[in-house]
Amino acid sequence: MAAFRVRLQEFDETLNAEVIDMKRFRKLCFNGCPYEQSYRSTCWKLLLNYLPRERSTWKQVEEKQRKTYAQFIDEMIIKPGVKASQDGVICDVTFEDHPLNPNPDSKWAAYFRDNEMLVQIDKDCRRLCPDLNFFQKATEFPSIDLVCGNNKVDTLRKRVEQCVLRSETVATNRLGISNMRTSRLRSNSEGYATLAEGQEAHWEVCERILFIYAKLNPGLGYVQGMNEILGPLYYVFASDPSRELREHAETDSFFCFTNLMSEIRDNFIKTLDETQLGIGSLMNKMMIMLEDKDATLCHKLQEQELKPQFFAFRWLTLLFSQEFPLPDVLRIWDSLFSDEKRFSFLICVACAMLILLRDDLIQGDFPSNMKLVQNFPHSIIDVQTVIKKAVELAR
Structure with missing residues (x-):
């Protein structure tokens, strides 16, 4: 207990400095960030470059980002057919922009294009961390403008609360006649209880974050698995002991997620899988390290044709978020985010997991x-054991 208090004091001293000593700070975080006193939330913001080293600028940066995110919501979540006049009054503009408008830049065209992507995001966010009830609970701080009837923007839940969501595009035939092409997509809303009017579940907040991210990054869009990257980030901020930090969990999660994705986005681009930038390169590095550290085990996997694509693809792409319970994932991410070489430790953790399974695999x-590597026995092999082994391999 005394050692824990000393450790908390070290974090306190480091984070209260006018300019954060990042070398010392990373070393502290690598060994685990405490949940107490909002340390983990603050540490992750710094490690993911959301907050600068200069402590005096934190409040200014956060206020600016919160205004920016509010603007993103206003601009990206489209409610076609209405717009605000100069005096703020909502007016109907269906005559100017209607569902049959052939202009590809119309709000209705964008609305219909987004629906297909939104169905997938909705489906994935509803099943975030199914072992926890957290994401199904109502957030303390719903987006008031969305859930309480701001007519300019609309909650995403209302677009997918029906069992069937229509995705429509405008096409023109050879005679120049415009018509609608409609595809009917089933959503995964059946079997989930809807909260009372004016409330939002945590998964709905994650849905909005991913939707806005996809809209801002059309070249990448939304790819399945991004929800598993966002989930732990959002959980840390939304369950923080500080009420103020919980209130702004959505904004903080969005920008931390955006910064994290800027470093790992190549893993989500299928066309890069077999290049030096993609996930294939990471899996090759893992096998090279495994051969160097345990050639016998590596050759055994090769002999059985147990390819890393069968298990390591998920490990590395999702940063082990599917292999361990959420508290263990947070502990692993403390070390991953603290890595100065930016995720080289990721390879060490993957190799450590294989080597710790050596006897059974041989x-x-x-x-x-195959069953063993796809279902890592985290209840038998403690996460601290995995990290300790990974540190040994990194030397």
């Missing part, structure tokens, strides 16, 4: 080994 056949 003796097992292909089916049993």
Whole structure:
């Protein structure tokens, strides 16, 4: 207990400095960020470059980002058919911009294009961390403008609360006649309880974050698995002991997620899988390290044709968020975010997991080994054991 208090004091001294000593700070965070006194939330903001080293600028930066995010919501979540006049009054503009408008830049065209992507985001966010009830609970701080009837923008839930969501595009035939092409997409809303009017579940907040991110990054858009990257980030901020930090969890999560994705986005681009930038390169590095540290195990996997694509693809792309319970994921991410080489430690953790399974993998056949690596026995092998082994491999 005394050692823990000393550790908290070290964090306190480091974070209260006028300019953060990042070398010392990373070393502290690498060994785990405490939940107490909002340390983990603050540490992740610094490690993900959301907050600068200069403590005196933090409040100014956060206020600016919160205004920016509010503007994103206003601009990206489109409610076609209405717009605000100069005096702020909402007026109907259906005559100017209607669902059959052939202009590809119309709000209705954008609305219909977004629906297909929104169905997938909705489906993935509803099943975030199914072992926890947290994401199904109502947030303390819903977006008031969205859930309480601001007619200019609309909650995304209302667009997918029906079992069938229509995605429509405008097409013109050879005679120059415009018509609508409609596809009917099933949403995954069945079986989920809807909260009372004026409330939002945590998963709905994540849905909005991912939707806005996809709109701001049309070249990448939304790719399945991004929800698993956002989930732990949002959980840390939305469950923080500080009420003020919980209130702004959505904004903080969005910008931290955006910064994190800027570093790992290549893993989500399929066309880069077999290049030096993609996930294939990471898996090759993992196998090279494994051969260097344990050639016998590496050759066993190769002999059985147990390819890293069968298990390491998910490990590395999702930063182990599917392999461990959420508290263990947060502990691993403390070390990953603290890595000065930016995720080289990710390879070490993956190799450590394989080496810790060495005896079973050497003796097992292909089916049993496949099952083992796809379902890492985290209840038997503690996360601290994995990290300790990864540190040994990194030396």
